[in-house]
Amino acid sequence: MTTNALFAGVDRAIFAATFAERLRRADVDASFSALERCTTALEVAGPLTLSDLYWVCRLSFVSRHSQLERFDAVFDAVFDTEAGTLRSERRGQEPAPSQRDDDVLVPMRRELADDSTESGGLPWATLPSVSFDTADDDADDLDDLAIPELRPSPTESEMQRPFDLLDEAELERVGALLESAVTEWPQRRTRRRRTTRSSGPIAMRRSLRRSMHTGGDVITLLHSTPQRQPRNVVVLLDVSGSMEHYARAYLHLTRALAIQHRAEIFAFATRLSRITPAVRHRTPSAAIAQVTDTVTDRFSGTRLATSLQTLLHHRTWNTTVRGAVVLICSDGWDADDPAQLERHMKRLSLLAHRVVWVNPRAAAAGFEPNTGGMSAALPYCDRFLAGNTGEAMIDVVEAMTATSL
Numbered sequence: 418m419t420t421n422a423l424f425a426g427v428d429r430a431i432f433a434a435t436f437a438e439r440l441r442r443a444d445v446d447a448s449f450s451a452l453e454r455c456t457t458a459l460e461v462a463g464p465l466t467l468s469d470l471y472w473v474c475r476l477s478f479v480s481r482h483s484q485l486e487r488f489d490a491v492f493d494a495v496f497d498t499e500a501g502t503l504r505s506e507r508r509g510q511e512p513a514p515s516q517r518d519d520d521v522l523v524p525m526r527r528e529l530a531d532d533s534t535e536s537g538g539l540p541w542a543t544l545p546s547v548s549f550d551t552a553d554d555d556a557d558d559l560d561d562l563a564i565p566e567l568r569p570s571p572t573e574s575e576m577q578r579p580f581d582l583l584d585e586a587e588l589e590r591v592g593a594l595l596e597s598a599v600t601e602w603p604q605r606r607t608r609r610r611r612t613t614r615s616s617g618p619i620a621m622r623r624s625l626r627r628s629m630h631t632g633g634d635v636i637t638l639l640h641s642t643p644q645r646q647p648r649n650v651v652v653l654l655d656v657s658g659s660m661e662h663y664a665r666a667y668l669h670l671t672r673a674l675a676i677q678h679r680a681e682i683f684a685f686a687t688r689l690s691r692i693t694p695a696v697r698h699r700t701p702s703a704a705i706a707q708v709t710d711t712v713t714d715r716f717s718g719t720r721l722a723t724s725l726q727t728l729l730h731h732r733t734w735n736t737t738v739r740g741a742v743v744l745i746c747s748d749g750w751d752a753d754d755p756a757q758l759e760r761h762m763k764r765l766s767l768l769a770h771r772v773v774w775v776n777p778r779a780a781a782a783g784f785e786p787n788t789g790g791m792s793a794a795l796p797y798c799d800r801f802l803a804g805n806t807g808e809a810m811i812d813v814v815e816a817m818t819a820t821s822l
Contacts (some may be wrong), residue, residue: 421586429456430456430508432459433452433456433459434452434456436455436474436491437452437478439494439495440478440488441721442485443490445478445484445488446480446484447478448584448586448587449587449590450585450587451477451478451480451587451778452477453586455473455477458473458476458477459473463594463793467496470769474488474492477490482775516801525534533658571740574598575587575590576591576807576808577806579777579780579805580665580777580805581662581663583795588665588666588669588728589669589701591669592666592668592669592670595666595669595673595675595810595814596670596673598673598810598814599673599677599678599814599818601818602644602647602648602650602678602818603647603650603742603771603817603819604644604645604648604819605647605648605740605770606643606644606645607643607644607645607646608643609643609644610642610644611641611642611643611644612618612639612640612641613639613641614640615640616642617641619638619639619641619758620639620640620641623639623641624637624638624639627639636657648679648740648741648770649681649738649740649741649742650678650680650681650741650817651681651683651737651741651742651743651744652680652681652682652683652725652737652743652744652745652746653670653684653685653725653728653746654667654682654683654685654746655685655719655721655746656685656712656714656715657686657687657716657717657718657750658716659719659748659750660747660748660777663746663804663805664746665705667775667804668696668701668704668705669701669745670810670813670814671696672701672704675693675697676696676699677699680693681737682696682730683724684708684711685710685719685720685721685724686712686714686715686716686717686718686719686720687714687719687720687723688714688720688723688727689723689724689727689728690711690712690714692707692708694707695707695708695711696708696784718752718753718754719747719750719752720749720752721749721753721758721794722745722753722754722759722761722790723757725761725762726761729765738768739769740769741770742769742770742773742817743769743771743772744773744775744813745773746775746804747774747775747795747799748776748777748778748791749786749788749791750788750790750791751788751789751790752782753790755789755790755792756793758793759793759794759797762794763797765797766798766799771799772797772799773798773799773802773813773816773817774794774795774798774800774801774802775802775803775804775810775813776791776801776802776804777803777804779802779803779805780803780805780809800816
């Protein structure tokens with residue numbers, strides 16, 4: 418088979434992304450890191466035979482033996498293997514001379530078989546999707562030339578997946594999007610006023626002072642309006658064992674808060690630790706490594722009430738809470754007395770401007786805050802959100818920066 422025409426006019430990145438999407442529909446876990454490996458391998462390998470392409474895709478996407486059968490089914494459905502070329506090449510056999518024709522892969526097959534609803538040819542935007550459940554489908558209704566429904570990009574699909582199902586590469590990608598989502602900041606009105614020309618009450622003294630330049634005649638009336646300054650933002654991040662799958666994702670958001678807007682970040686498990694200098698590193702890997710060295714009690718038990726008491730009674734840290742937006746990321750599982758947590762949450766709600774609680778377990782169907790710590794803290798929270806996916810964390814950012822509840 419001539420190899421030069423295998424990817425003639427085909428973008429390798431689009432091919433890999435489309436093929437990965439078909440694998441996901443067949444319940445094959447094609448992660449973003451696997452997609453990146455496949456794209457890189459296709460670029461480095463150069464011209465490929467169909468057998469070479471099979472092994473590149475298989476080594477990139479298949480991580481478990483149970484996925485092999487479905488991968489083969491998707492690969493056979495995607496590529497035209499009418500003459501058995503693919504299977505003979507997999508076994509290392511030389512295909513028949515009649516099968517070494519460039520026309521096996523160059524054209525996209527535009528007609529479906531009469532007894533099958535599966536498509537052939539290279540995966541492309543104009544081809545129908547591969548489905549394993551076609552018993553109820555009507556093959557006559559399929560149109561090869563029809564534009565298929567739009568599918569979400571890998572980034573959008575990752576934003577909708579829970580954090581505990583993302584791998585390292587996907588988590589960093591979602592974290593970068595969360596960092597870019599922090600574009601506004603909560604403001605507070607100060608006692609100082611600034612001069613304007615159209616809004617607010619008349620600034621009589623400033624107007625009369627300006628009239629001295631016009632012989633005592635008030636030509637322009639000046640107005641005044643209160644000045645606004647950024648509010649303090651304090652983040653309490655639960656790094657206990659029950660929050661292990663979510664703490665890393667929350668660190669990406671807190672990095673943006675600490676780097677761009679100078680928020681104060683605290684981590685707690687059995688004790689409270691200030692990690693603001695650690696998360697301000699420019700690279701996520703360096704920030705996570707620094708946090709790992711700073712927080713020595715990570716992935717252990719949870720003492721939320723004791724950590725809040727430390728924050729509220731610390732001679733330096735307690736000033737950051739006054740008038741601030743406090744973000745607490747925790748599932749509410751606390752080893753301390755719920756009455757103690759209720760007492761400290763009440764004091765926190767009186768000092769802070771707004772308390773936003775993020776509990777990733779709240780996204781579960783039928784969730785109720787039945788744990789002692791969560792039920793004690795919930796009455797003193799202004800907003801209670803799930804925050805288990807990237808999309809849910811966008812709502813958290815909006816709740817923090819909202820001017821009013």
